[in-house]
Amino acid sequence: MKIRTMGRLTREGCKNLFRNGWMSFAAVSAVAVTLLILGLSMILSLNVQHISSNIESQLQINAYVASNYPAKSLPALETKLKALPGVRSVKFVSKQQAMKEMKALLKQNQGIISGLGNPLPDEYVLQASNPRATPLLAKKVAGLPGIAKVQYGQSFIGKLFAVTNVVRDTAIVFVVALLIMGVFLISNTIKITIFTRRREIEIMKLVGATNSFIRGPFFVEGTMIGLVGALIPSAVLYEGYRWLVGNVTLFPPFTLLAPNDVLFEMSTILLLCGLFMGVWGSLVSVRRFLRK
Amino acid sequence: MIELQDVSKEYSNGVKALSGVSVRIKQGEFVYVVGPSGAGKSTFIKLMYREERPTNGHIFVGGFNIERLRERQIPIMRRHIGVVFQDYKLLNKLSVQENVAFALEVTEASRRTIGRRVKEILELVGLADKAHVLPQQLSGGEQQRVGIARALVNKPNVIIADEPTGNLDPENSWSILKLFERVNDRGTTVVMATHNRELVNATKKRVIAIEHGEIVRDEERGDYGYED
Ligand SMILES: Nc1ncnc2c1ncn2[C@@H]1O[C@H](COP(=O)(O)OP(=O)(O)O)[C@@H](O)[C@H]1O
Ligand SMILES: [Mg+2]
Numbered sequence: 108m109k110i111r112t113m114g115r116l117t118r119e120g121c122k123n124l125f126r127n128g129w130m131s132f133a134a135v136s137a138v139a140v141t142l143l144i145l146g147l148s149m150i151l152s153l154n155v156q157h158i159s160s161n162i163e164s165q166l167q168i169n170a171y172v173a174s175n176y177p178a179k180s181l182p183a184l185e186t187k188l189k190a191l192p193g194v195r196s197v198k199f200v201s202k203q204q205a206m207k208e209m210k211a212l213l214k215q216n217q218g219i220i221s222g223l224g225n226p227l228p229d230e231y232v233l234q235a236s237n238p239r240a241t242p243l244l245a246k247k248v249a250g251l252p253g254i255a256k257v258q259y260g261q262s263f264i265g266k267l268f269a270v271t272n273v274v275r276d277t278a279i280v281f282v283v284a285l286l287i288m289g290v291f292l293i294s295n296t297i298k299i300t301i302f303t304r305r306r307e308i309e310i311m312k313l314v315g316a317t318n319s320f321i322r323g324p325f326f327v328e329g330t331m332i333g334l335v336g337a338l339i340p341s342a343v344l345y346e347g348y349r350w351l352v353g354n355v356t357l358f359p360p361f362t363l364l365a366p367n368d369v370l371f372e373m374s375t376i377l378l379l380c381g382l383f384m385g386v387w388g389s390l391v392s393v394r395r396f397l398r399k
Numbered sequence: 400m401i402e403l404q405d406v407s408k409e410y411s412n413g414v415k416a417l418s419g420v421s422v423r424i425k426q427g428e429f430v431y432v433v434g435p436s437g438a439g440k441s442t443f444i445k446l447m448y449r450e451e452r453p454t455n456g457h458i459f460v461g462g463f464n465i466e467r468l469r470e471r472q473i474p475i476m477r478r479h480i481g482v483v484f485q486d487y488k489l490l491n492k493l494s495v496q497e498n499v500a501f502a503l504e505v506t507e508a509s510r511r512t513i514g515r516r517v518k519e520i521l522e523l524v525g526l527a528d529k530a531h532v533l534p535q536q537l538s539g540g541e542q543q544r545v546g547i548a549r550a551l552v553n554k555p556n557v558i559i560a561d562e563p564t565g566n567l568d569p570e571n572s573w574s575i576l577k578l579f580e581r582v583n584d585r586g587t588t589v590v591m592a593t594h595n596r597e598l599v600n601a602t603k604k605r606v607i608a609i610e611h612g613e614i615v616r617d618e619e620r621g622d623y624g625y626e627d
Pocket of ligand 1: 410411412414415416418435436438439440441442443596
C-alpha cells in the first residue's frame with residue numbers, strides 16, 4: 108500500500124470519528140471509564156504490595172537463649188542458626204546490649220529497673236530470606252537446644268498474607284473483566300458505524316477496493332478511540348495521584364510509592380490496553396463484513 | 400472475451416437459477432440478455448463479476464478465470480469490469496464528481512490522474528456541469544449516467560448492466576442506451592440484462608433469451624420476443 112493511500116485512509120478514519128460524533132464519544136467514554144478503573148486498581152494493588160513488602164521486610168524472629176546456657180557454647184549455637192535453611196541474617200544481641208537499649212528507651216525513668224540487676228536474656232534476631240517462610244523458620248529455631256523461647260508476630264503474619272493475597276486476586280479478576288467489557292463496547296460502536304456504512308463498503312468492494320483498503324479507516328478509528336480513551340484516564344490518574352502523595356502524610360511502613368514509579372508503568376499499560384481494545388474491537392467488527 | 404462453459408447455479412435454499420449455460424461473447428459485442436422475471440438474468444450477470452459463485456462449470460471474463468480467482472485477486476478483476484445497476488448504487492453523501500472518483504481512489508491512482516479521468520468521463524456522459532451536485536438533486540436518468548461514469552472510469556474492457564433502464568421513463572432509457580452504444584463503438588463489450596422490449600426491438604443486436612435458467616434462444620439482430 109502506498110504512503111499516500113495510508114494518509115488518505117487515516118484522514119478518512121479521523122473524519123469518521125467526527126461524523127459519528129456521538130458514537131465515538133460513547134466509545135471513548137467507555138474505554139476511558141474502563142481504563143480509569145483499571146488504573147485505579149493498579150495504583151491500589153501496587154501500593155498494597157509495596158506496603159506489605161515493607162512490612163514483610165521488617166518481619167523478624169526473636170530467639171531468646173536459655174539463662175542456664177553456657178556462654179562458651181554461644182558461637183556454636185550461632186553457627187547452627189546460620190546453617191538453618193532459609194535464613195537471611197542472624198544478629199546476636201547480648202544481655203548487656205539489650206539492657207543498654209532498654210535504658211536508652213526509658214531515659215530519665217531508668218531508675219525503676221536499676222535495682223533489678225540484669226534480668227534480660229541473650230538474644231538472636233533472625234530474618235528469613237523469604238518473609239512468608241518466617242513461621243516455618245521460627246519453628247526450626249525453637250527446636251534447637253539452648254533456645255528458651257521464640258517470638259514473631261504469629262497471628263499478625265497470617266492475617267497480613269491472607270489480606271494481600273485476596274487483594275491481588277480480586278484485582279486480577281476485576282481487571283480481566285474490565286478489559287473484556289472494553290473490547291465489547293468498542294466493537295459494538297464500530298459495528299454500528301459499519302452498519303450505517305454497509306452500502307459504502309458494498310460499493311467499495313464492487314469497484315475493486317482491497318480488504319485492507321476498506322479496513323484502513325476502521326482500523327484508524329479504533330486506534331484513535333483506544334488512544335484517546337487511554338490518555339484521558341492516564342492524565343486524570345497522574346494528576347490525582349500526585350496530589351494525593353503531596354498532600355497526605357503517612358508513616359512507615361505505611362508509605363505510598365513515588366508518583367513517577369507508579370505512573371510511567373501504569374500509563375504504558377493503559378495505553379497498550381487502550382490500543383489493544385481499539386484495534387481488536389475494530390478488526391473483529393469489520394471482518395464479518397468483508398467475508399462473503 | 401466472455402465465456403461460460405456449462406455453468407449451473409443452485410442457491411443455498413435449493414433454487415436452481417441456472418443450469419447448463421454455455422455462451423461465448425467476443426470483444427466489442429453488444430449483447431442483450433432477456434427473459435421473464437425470475438428466469439435467471441441477474442444470476443447470469445452476478446456470476447460474471449463473482450458476486451455469486453457457480454455450482455458447476457467455468458467462467459472466463461477478460462482473461463480472468465472467475466471461479467478459480469483467489470480472494471486477493473477479486474479486487475483486481477473488479478477494476479477491469481464495469482458494473483451498472485438498476486438502482487444506480489451511488490453514495491448520497493458524495494457529489495457526482497466524488498462518486499466517480501471513488502472508483503479510482505481504490506486503485507491508488509494519483510490525484511492528478513483522478514482529476515483528469517473524472518473530468519473526461521463526466522464530459523463523455525454529459526454531466527460536466529453537474530460535477531459538484533449531490534445525486535439526490537439529479538433526475539433518475541442523470542443518476543444512472545453517474546453510475547455509468549463510475550463503471551467506465553477505470554477503462555474496463557467490458558460493461559455489465561443489470562436492467563439499467565428499469566427505473567427510467569422511455570426518453571431517459573433511450574439516452575442511456577445511446578450512451579452504451581457510444582461506449583460500445585469505442586470497442587468496449589456491453590452485456591445488458593433488460594426488460595425493455597422497445598429498446599431491444601429497435602436496435603437489432605444480439606439477444607440471449609433465458610427461461611427457467613436455460614438459454615432458449617441466442618440470435619444476432621434478434622427481437623425481444625415475449626408478450627409480457
Ligand atoms: N440470493 C438468492 N438466494 C436464493 N434464491 C435466489 C437468490 N437470488 C435469486 N434467487 C432465485 O433464483 C431465480 C433466478 O433469479 P434472478 O437471477 O434474480 O432472475 P431474474 O433477474 O431473471 O429476474 C429466482 O427464482 C430467484 O428467486
Ligand atoms: Mg433481475
